[in-house]
Amino acid sequence: MTIVDSATKPTASAGERTPLTRWLAVVAMAVGTFALVTVESLPVGLLPFIGSAMDVSEGTAGLMVTVPGLVASATAPLLPVAIRHLDRRVALIGLITLMVLANGLTALAPNFAVLLGSRFLVGISIGGFWALAAGLAVRLVPERSIPRAISVVFGGATAANVLGIPAGTLIGGLADWRTAFVAAGALGLLVLVALLLLLPPMPAQQVVQLRTLPQQFRHPVVRAGVLATFLLVGGHFAAFTFVSPILQTTSGVDEAMIGPLLLGFGVAGILGNFLAGAAAERNIRATIITIGAVLTVVLGLFPLAGRTPVSGALLLLAWGLAFGGVPVAVQTWILKAAPESTEAATALNTSVYNLAIALGALLGGIVATHLSVNAALTTGALFTLLTSLAVWSARRS
Template sequence: MIHLKTGIIKEGAANWAAVLSLSLSVIGLITAELLPISLLTPVASSLNVSESAAGQAVSATAMVAMVASLFIAGVTRNMDRRRVMLALSLLFVASNVIAGMADSYAVLIAGRVVLGISLGGFWSMCAAVTMRLVPESNVPQALGIIFGGASLAMALVAPLGTWLGGIFGWRDIFFATAAAGCIALFWQFRVLPAMTPASQSTLSTLFRLLARTDVSMGMLAMMLVFGGHFVFFTYLRSFLEGGAGLDVNSISLVLLGFGVANVIGNALSGKLINRSLMMALALPPLVMALLAGALYFVIRQGLAVSTLVALWGFALGAVPVAWTTWLTRAVPDETESGGGLQVAAIQLAITGGAVGGGALYSVEGSTGLLHGSGITLVLAAVLIFSRMRSKAQA
C-alpha cells in the first residue's frame, strides 16, 4: 500500500532492481564529476589552457548542480518522476559525450554545465524516488545501497582515472563514462515504475520548509558536519605531505585506505540508523572531532596517521545515509524540495569548508586544519544533541 500524499510504500515488495539502477547512475555521476581532477594535466595540455582553468570544469559543475537542485522539483512538478529520472540520466550521457568531443575549452565547460543539471537534479530527486521504490522500513537500506555507490566511486575514480587516462587518453575515459551511463539509462527504462508527482513543489515551498525550525536546524547541523569534514579533507594530501611527511606512494595508500573504510562504514550505516537515527547523526561528527584531536598529537607518526585517517573515512560513511534518512522523516510530504535544499546546503558547506580550510592552512599550517575541522564538528554534534532530538528518534 502506498501513502497517497507522500508516496511512501507502507507495505509490499521492494523494487531492489530499480534501487540498484539508481546506484549505478550515482556511480557514474560521481565519476564524471571528479574525472577532471585525475585528468587535469592532459585536459589542460590538449585544450591549450592552464591547469587552474581546467580545474574550473569541476567548479562549473558544482555551481550549476547547486542551482539545479533548488529548482528541479518545481520545474518538473507536473511530470512523471520516471520520465524525470530518465531525462536526467540522458543528460548525463550527453554531457560526457560533449566533454569527450570537446575541441575547445568552451565546449568542455558546456558539457560540464549539462552535467551539473543532471547531477543536481538527480541527487535532489533521489531520496524521494527511493522512498517510492521500497517499503518504509527498507528506506535506510536502500539509501545505503545508493550512497554505497557514491562511496565506491569516490574511492576509485582518482587512481583509476589517472591510470586509464594514461593508457587510453582522457577523451576515451569520458566516452567510457557515457557508455556506462547508457547502461544505467537502459536499466532504469526497464525497471523504474511510473510515479506520478506526490506534491506540487514551487520556489515558495523551499522557503516554507526553511521556516520550519526542525528543518532549518537540521540543515544548519548538516552544513556544519560536511563543512567541518571538508575543512580537513580538501587539504588532506597537503596535510599528509607537509604535516605528516609522507611520500607520494604512502599518500596513495592512505587515500585508498580512507576510501575502502568509507565504503565499509557506508555499508554498515543502515544497522546504526535502524537502532537510533539520533546516534547515526551525532556520532560521526563527534568521532571525527576526536580523531582530529588525536591527529594533532601523532602528526609525525605515519602509521598512526594512516590508521586515524582510515577511521575518519569509516565514520564519514554513515553521514550521507543518516542525513538523507533524516530528510525522509523530517519532510515526508515535501521530500523532493527537501532534497533540493539538502544538495544546495551540502554544496555550500563544501565550498565554505574548502575556503575556510585554505585560510587556516595558510596561517597555521596543518594544525590549523585540525583546529578548524575539530571545532566545527563539535559544534555540529552539540547542535544535533540539543536541537534535533525530538525529530531524530529511533
C-alpha cells in the same frame, strides 16, 4: 513537530513490481550516482592532459570541477520546482540522458569553451539526480528498509570516490582523456537502459513550489538536519582538501603511500556508509551525534596523535569510516523529518551539501594559507563539534 519513524510508502505502481525488481531499481539508481560522481570529479586526475590539449593552465582547467559543482548546487533546489507534475521516472531518465550527451560533447569538444559548456550540462544532471534519487528510492521499498535503500543509493557515490576516479584516471593515462569521458558516458548509457527496464512509473506526489523551499527552514527538525549537513560536510572538506600535505608534513608519510592510503580512506567510507544506514534504522539522532563526535575526536587529535605514519594511517581510516556515514545519516534525518515534503527538503539539503563542499574547502584554504594545514584540521573539528549541538537542539521537537 515530531520526527516520525516512517517515510513515503511505496506507490501503487511500484508495488506492481516484484521486491527483487524494486531493489534492482534501487541498485540502478546507485550505479547512476556512481556514474555522476565519477563524471563530476573525473577531471581531477586528468587536468595535466586536458590543460595541455586545450592550451590552458591546470588552474584554468580546474574550472571543469568548479562549474558543475556550482551548477549542481543551484539545480538541486530549482529542478523539483521546474518539473512540477512530471513523472519522476521520466525526470531521472532525462537527467541520465543529459549526462550521456554531455560526456559525448566533452569527448568531442574542439575548444575549452565548449568543454565548459558540456560541464555546465553535467552540473544540471548531477544536481537534479541527487535531489530526486534518494526520495524515489524510498518509494520502492518497505518502510523498514528505507535507511538501507538510502545507504545503497549513497553507497554509489562513496564507491565513485574509491573506484570511479582512479579508474577514469587510469583510462586517461592508458589511452587519452577523451576516452575516459567516453567510458563514463557508456556507463551512463547502461544506467539509462537499466532505469528504462526496472523503474516503474512514479507520479509526482508533491508539487514543489518555489516558496516551499525556504519554508523548510521553518521546520525545526529539518533546519537542524540541514545545519548538520553544512557543519559535517563543511568541516570535513576544510580539512580533507589538504589531506595529502597533512599526511606528509604531520605524519611523515612517503608521497608514494598517499594514493594507497586514500584508497583505504574510501574503502572505510563505504563500510561507514552501510554501518550508518543500519544504525539509522534504530536511532537516527544518536547516529548523527556519534558521527560528529568521532570526526571531532579524529580531526582534533590528528595534529597531536597522528605524528607517525602508522598513527596517521589509523586516524585516516577512522576519519573515512565516520565521514562515510554522513550522506546516508543526514538524508535519513531529512526524510524522517519531512515525510510530507520529501522532494523540497531533499533538494534543499542537496544544495547545502554542495555549498558546504565549496565553502568548507575555501575556508580551509584560507586557514591553511595564513596559519597551517594542522589549523585546517582544528577548524574542521570545531565545525563537527557544533554538529552534535545542532542535532541535540532538536531533541524536543
